[in-house]
Amino acid sequence: MVKIQKMVKIYEALDTLSAKYGKHTVHHGTSLLTKQQLQHEGDRQDIPVRKTALFKGENRRQRLGLPVLNIKV
Numbered sequence: 258m259v260k261i262q263k264m265v266k267i268y269e270a271l272d273t274l275s276a277k278y279g280k281h282t283v284h285h286g287t288s289l290l291t292k293q294q295l296q297h298e299g300d301r302q303d304i305p306v307r308k309t310a311l312f313k314g315e316n317r318r319q320r321l322g323l324p325v326l327n328i329k330v
Contacts (some may be wrong), residue, residue, distance in 0.1 A: 273282055
């Protein structure tokens with residue numbers, strides 16, 4: 258019962274921080290190593306073109322849902 262109350266306090270504090278600073282501010286410590294490696298990074302260490310070619314107004318976190326087609330005409 259005491260452990261449950263402590264966990265409730267922890268998650269309430271996390272919810273308060275998330276509400277104040279944004280949902281991507283607080284992370285679990287066990288996920289730090291996975292955040293250091295780029296998402297979808299292949300065995301060849303390449304990054305897809307769409308990850309590096311941003312449209313005007315985009316940033317790494319806020320992206321438009323438009324694919325980039327590399328077609329030679």
